[in-house]
Amino acid sequence: MHNLTIDGAGTYEVEEGTRLVRALEECGVAVGHRCGGQAHCTTCRVEFEEGEPQVMTEAEYDKLTDIGQFGEMRLACQIVVDRDMNVSPLMTVEDQGWDDAGPDPAVTVEPAAEWFPIEELEDT
Numbered sequence: 001m002h003n004l005t006i007d008g009a010g011t012y013e014v015e016e017g018t019r020l021v022r023a024l025e026e027c028g029v030a031v032g033h034r035c036g037g038q039a040h041c042t043t044c045r046v047e048f049e050e051g052e053p054q055v056m057t058e059a060e061y062d063k064l065t066d067i068g069q070f071g072e073m074r075l076a077c078q079i080v081v082d083r084d085m086n087v088s089p090l091m092t093v094e095d096q097g098w099d100d101a102g103p104d105p106a107v108t109v110e111p112a113a114e115w116f117p118i119e120e121l122e123d124t
């Protein structure tokens, strides 16, 4: 188990390997996942205060570079909880006025994930 601290919501114990977007919802935070966790919509965006993984999926890298946000935020649907983390969700049902957060993200990271060290991605 790892401690997940969510800005404005508290600290919760989360099972190792839980997709971060699902962990946030399980902790009662209605973070967006409007594409169902496919690295398309960016509504699951978070800022890390501590515990940011230094690896990234190719899908996350491609999306963040597409929108000019690489290095500025992370996509919770592309991250699994594998350590203590402290994050701020940036788009929620409440602050966006959506009817719901979006289709449920699968248990495992999609598209099928291959993680790369961020320092290698920065050089590409």
Ligand code: FES
Pocket (backbone or CB within 6 Å): 021, 032, 033, 034, 035, 036, 037, 038, 039, 040, 041, 042, 043, 044, 045, 075, 076, 077, 078
């Ligand atoms: S990018 Fe859509 S849920 Fe993460």
